[in-house]
Amino acid sequence: MAIAIGLFGFILATPADCASPSRLGRSVVKIYVTLQRENYATPWRANRPTKGTGSGFILRGKRILTNAHIVSDKRFLEVQKNNDAKRYVARVEFVGHDCDLAILRVDDAAFFKGTAPLRFARSIPHLNDEVTVLGYPMGGNRMSLTKGVVSRVDYSRYSHSGLDEHLVLQVDAAINPGNSGGPVTFRGRVVGLAFQGIQWADNIGYAIPLPVIRRFMDDVEDGEYHGYPELGVAHFASRNPAIRQSLGLTDAMTGPVVYRIDPFGSAAGILKPGDVLMGIDGHTIADDGTIAVDGTRVVYAELLERKQWGDAIEINVWRERAAETIQVPLRNPPDPFLYRNVYDQRARYVMIGGLVFSPLSRPYMNTLSRSRSDANTRQLRYLSEYAKVDGPYLTRDEFVVLIRRLPHPVNSYATGFENAVLSDVNGVHIRNLEDVRNALLDATNGYYVFRFMGMDEELVLDKAIVDASQAELLNRYSIAAPSYFSEEK
């Protein structure tokens, strides 16, 4: 039991925590952000800028660690130290959208005067260990401190990307809006970063745990964030005796059966349906796909959570009644059919004759009401779920969607095509948005003929009328540029 005397003369009895709040206060910063989201329904314009605040903490090397979701789509970023009046402009050095982490830099060296970096703990705490959450949540302006215990360590979806699942630390300390980015400490060392809560639950707050943070920090050491490598294997348990027999599995052998391989995963071309995954990096895989790690059963994919691009993973497979050891290099080609939330990018589009084409994306689908009942909207949902399963991905780099028709006499009769996926223009197959631009350079006998996936009817525009109306359309609908193709880095 330690009694610490804080800098300001009051006595704190903190049995478990070796650092005082005032000392920790020198490490925790408040972040002020103005952000502006893109509008995927009208991609030539963005939404209104909004303001927000969050928390972050200082690490060795004059870096600030915080959440990606605080600084995504930022237009203006400032940080402020505890008990300091001044605000300093900050910039984003690295961001990991698939794990909701970001590293900020402040160029003004004066900022770091009087600060102290936090250090990482060696490992994550155990259930019931008491942790401290620091930050700048709602309900006041000054730094706040809450305490709680570790309630659960589990896999959960990170809502920032909407798709990725990683390890999550659940604590019963209060984590409220504004706490995001703040440190979760155990005995004065960082074990996590507070990042999300659940609206309808009491006493549940989530933090990104140390392993995920460490992996992010390791990843960016080479100056670029690569992200989590994906194996890309869908499997089912090899529990059924009939399948075990047909594969030649004895009772001693365990492991799930590969059902499908993601064409953009690391295992593409290396593993195949029918392979039985018996071991991974020396761990035996049970029939349900779990392995034993540190005394608990976890899904084998957890091992990939610790890997970086360029690492390899060793898999023992049972294939065609023989055992094989296969090295799978962990390197994913870019997957345009993985529909994550998108940040820090402008929506790509092209407007011609009042028809606006843009590639299918998760943010765009989020703008569509769930109750829309037309066949085209339903087809978009099908493509987003089955593009890599049923084969549409083979003939396309992305799905180019007619997202909007801006009414004008040039296109008055082109109704019923909204949300249809472009197949070809003037007979030229469309693989991506750039193909649209190229196809429009050449009109068939003075017409632009658009054909769409699954639709019998063609959309026909007169090239001369389209050309003549382009300026009027841009003006009438206040569109600054008729297209945007390149992605910002």
Place this chain on the structure above:
Amino acid sequence: MIRTATTLALLLALLAVPSDAEDLSFENTLVELVVTYQEPDPFQPWQMKPPSTRHGFGTIIDDGLIVTTAKIVRNQTLVEVRKVRSGQKFVATLMQADEQVDLALLALDQPDAFGPMRPLPIATNGLPDGPITLVQIDSTYQIQDGEGQIVKVAVEKLKGSIYHCLNYSVLSDLTIRLTGGPAVRNGELVGIVTDYRATERTSVVIPAPFIRRFITDAETDSYTGFGTAGFHWRPLIDPVKRRYLGVSTNSGGVLVLAVVPGTGAVGSLQPGDVILEWEGRALDDRGYYDDATYGHILFSHLIKLNRAPGEAAHARIVRGREDLLITVPITRSDEDSALVPENTSRRRASYLVEGGFVIRELTGHYLRSYGRDWRARANSRLVSHYYGRINKDYTPGDRILMLVGVLPDSINVGYHHFSGEVLVRANGKPIKNLDDVFAIRDADKAITSFGFQSSPFDITIDGQMLDDANRRLAAVYRITDLQRRRP
């Protein structure tokens, strides 16, 4: 041209009806129907849903013969007939129903059960020339009637159906309680009420010519039904599109988008054809023509009423900038040749339960059974199949085979999470419909391997244990029949 019935049973109106004064006592003409029905359960196709009751009206058109709507008697297990001022119920048998015109013919088991009745003759004239009387039985079992005006004559989709039919919209101050009742003019039946739109005070009425044709057909040995030409079309209003197709902007005409496999349009019409005239009637750019009887209506009416399956229609088209006269055979408008049939009449599905795997063909009815939100709730691939967005070139008879789910049993451990999948292989062989599955099962004695669209890898169950497992599954899940083949 209206088909005149050669069996004149209906036109022998033995009871003369005064032409200048309406005989409004419909007590011996109008009956109430109490229909007990049971709809099949699409997710457990060996089972029916709980029995329920519908009420509606019917009109006596001959000795013991009653005409009403097909919707009222859909999936009926018992039809009881009641007349006013009497509590007595008598059983009637369903003779014929056709959801394509929403009509049904019933016959009282005892034709003279009610004593002398006053059958209503079916009108021969096309369009009633004045106000119509709508008749019903009110909640106190009295005859109630009201005058109505025809405010619209149009070809429209029947409620809750994929079929279109010419109908009268009749505006009346009579609040219609139940459908199936008659619309009367000059003592003749001019239509049957198929739907009522309360906020508009409008009844949707199926006109007499359809009733006449349906009854005549129903009384023959084999029901022929109504026909289709078998093509999808769109209005051709866009002047740019007309120029592109080489069709003058002054003429009317509609654009053929696609032909339906298995119909007369295959081989006679092509996508891109522009139809200028149908059976000698000029079409405007929205597909309307001027009918001598009904006025400005959609040309599809000519296919439905003026032609029967087995006949052919003639048309003038533009194809590749050339003017042509063509003939289009008319075939039975049959859901059965569709890749994903709608199953408007909600017939029991064929299915197979093998080792707990519940296999059936996809229908519109199956998807709609997910509720109002079915488009979002049902598997997105199945919904896209239903909308015809995935598989456009199919042979009539092909179906989308699906796995509804797996009923857990020891024979199928490890597979319980499979559901909503599209089945494409059985015992390693490709399958196009349930008949193929049964053929393989008959030949191999059992289905022990299942291949789904999502993977080239087939899952298998133990053939030795299958008979026992099937017996066990039938007992545990109370499955009366592990299979049902197409009749």
